[in-house]
Amino acid sequence: MLNEIIKNAIQENNEEMIEIRRKLHSEPELSWEEVKTSQFVYDYLTALGIECRKTEPTGVIGNLKGGKDGKTVALRADMDALSVEELNTDLPYKSKEPGKMHACGHDSHTAMLLAAAKALAAVKDEIPGTVRFIFQPAEEVATGAKAMVEQGAVEAVDEVFGIHIWSQIPTGAVACNPGPSFASADIFKVHFKGQGGHGAIPEDCIDAAVIASSFVMNVQSVVSRTIDPQQPAVVTIGKMIVGTRFNIIAENAEIEGTVRCFDAATRDHIEKQLEVYAANTAAIYGGTATVEYIRGTQAVINGEESALFVQQVASEAFGEASLYKEKPTMGGEDFSFYLDEVPGSFALVGSGNAEKDTEWAHHHGKFNIDEEAMATGAELYAQYAWAYLTK
Structure with a gap:
């Protein structure tokens, strides 16, 4: 029953989620400069009644305490943009900052996690435990996650889960394989x-x-x-x-x-x-x-139990056909610093769509996402948290 409520909440708030992503895309901030972005996140979570705090200098941690006692699961999104000139000059929400661009999808990560937070806040009385929302700066310079860990991001956390939008696999596909993911x-x-x-x-x-x-x-x-x-x-x-x-x-x-x-x-x-x-x-x-x-x-190594659980959650939410076996990438991801502290896994959500020209490589000036993929990412965040706390 709660699974359907979460799914419906994500769909009902889909337009708002896309608007948030487009706002963030047009106002990119580089690593350690995410002042406006983090303030927006803080204000949004606060309005939902989620207890939150800022970390130095530009991170945000929110805690949604459920109506029942239980474990704590952390969900992470990164917020920083890149020093890349946007080449999608015809986009109505193109970057307003010359030489700066969300060329890796972190704008969508932030928007998806906010949508998940809103869906979970609506059913907080039914949640047995706590959902922690980690909005992290400076992933692109590989120092943000370590700083968040040092400031207590995963203290008392039982499991951590993250998502990266991925232009190299089809829209709506979910990849989370046990073992090596990022180098x-x-x-x-x-x-x-x-x-x-x-x-x-x-x-x-x-x-x-x-x-x-x-x-x-x-x-x-x-x-x-x-x-x-x-x-x-x-x-x-x-x-x-x-x-x-x-x-x-x-x-x-x-x-x-x-x-x-x-x-x-x-x-x-x-x-x-x-x-x-x-x-x-x-x-x-x-x-x-x-x-x-x-x-x-560090290398991102997905825990076997956690990764298989992500596959189970995704299969139940989107159908078994949504599961995708993506090979490990030699790209880096500082999500590894969370996995050094607690068990967890890191999933890829596909946004590649040739018809919408969203198959460009990450960090390219023409990178963009198929926004239909965001509902998948937001729901996966929320459904994973709910399933983990109730399993």
Whole structure:
């Protein structure tokens, strides 16, 4: 009975949810700058009678206490936009902020969780336990979840659940497979030191450009020749700054890249190998190397029991045909910091629709969502919370 009430509430508030998403889309705020967004969320939850508090500097945590005692389940949505220029110039709700855009769907995550909060608030007397709503800043810089955890976001929480809208799978599909979902995402920086000089006299120099170029080529064998082929990993060089002038042999070279994998031991191994490869490559040419390795997000590993429960909830709410088996992505997600503290899982809700041109990759300037997918996401949030607290 309550399942149908929740479903109906989501449908009745669908237009408002879309309006909220469009408002947030047109007013994007970057990581740690979500001042207006978080205030809007705080005011909305407060109006629903949900006890909430702000976290430093731009997060919001709400607690909906049910009419009966029970467990606590947390639902998380992220709120930040990206430094991306919107290319969907014909949208009536296009970004009003040049160079800023909700190019990853966080506007829809926020709107969906607010809609779920409204549906659950309407039946709070029947809820056995507490639903915690986590509206998180700064996911795009992989520091928001950690800050929320440090400020008590998952204290006394029994289970945590999150959703990401996903343009790569069909609208309305739900993917939540046990095991790896998102990879760990780290940054590394390498500085190579040579000896500069005139481009016409290479014998008196140590060319940092040659050192850096050799490293870029050689470092790929860390994955192809030192790691178990059954452990997926990616080492990508995304940035290289070398030299100052066409006829000067470079004395310095700076390289930046990223490492992605799912296994902790593989992660440790790659970090050590980057130092070995950098030092030895530089030594061959007579130069030196220093490596800075910055650990970002952990891998998102869905708990088996939780993920299977999400599948059960989705199947009952939307039909078994809604379940989709999406392969793990090498993308990063700081939802992992919640899973380090409590059990839970992270689901993908499809919004890809070729007819509506919503299959663009996340972080692209033409990214957009099929708004019909939002009802699925909002209901999944609410139905999961209700099912978990009553199981």
